[in-house]
Amino acid sequence: MKQFDPSVFDFDNPSALFRFEDWLKGLIGGRLFYDPYFDTRGGFRGNEVVLDFGCGGGVSTRCIAAKLTRGGRVTGVDISSYFTAKAQKRLEGFSNARVLRGEITNLALPQQSFDLISIIHVIHDIVKEKRAGTVRALAGVLRPQGRLWIWEPIRQSHGMPAEEIRRVMAEAGLREVSAETEGSSYKGIFEKESRTHSAATVWTRYGEDARGVRRLASPRLGCAICCC
């Protein structure tokens, strides 16, 4: 089967179908699509600082803003001039929401400044070589023990493998807390470790003894920050 190739998309000039989908989501997407999804993640307390990464036309950002009723704020980030303009318009009237256009790797958002990052159908749309760096940058702006909710299609014809999602998250110090893989989509909750290390650093420290029990192999190979 033909592999999905995200490099064919021009998000600044989306197709008529993509524009129609955004219009339709604006009409009914909140009630049918985003609100039920956020509710199944556990919802919002109302005071969180949230990043809606790849916010598109801002329908999800608007749903989040409406739920942050206790002082919370949401920032929508997207690379598309077309979709960020739509999102700005949809969020007029929400003083707790803003939209930024650009790559997360270049936006210079303060490190560890978000409680929660929501990603809905975005990482698969980024070319493969840039996915790990993007997720590392996202992990950087998430506070320790902050959470990341991700929903991605995983079909070969349009999506990315769930294993790749897990790998880029683990490499960025994000631990999978829960996951559902239903047919063509993966929905996961990740948590940022209090201290981040590369998976390779941690694993090289362990070996198995004769009974197969994992033990510290060599403290000298360990992380220089702490004694984990």
Ligand SMILES: C[S@@+](CC[C@H](N)C(=O)[O-])C[C@H]1O[C@@H](n2cnc3c(N)ncnc32)[C@H](O)[C@@H]1O
């Ligand atoms: C399929 S749309 C999903 C939009 C939105 N999350 C939703 O649920 O409708 C994918 C979005 O990801 C955005 N995108 C693609 N690459 C991106 C990147 N590197 N950084 C931020 N956004 C990106 C696109 O501009 C587009 O708006």
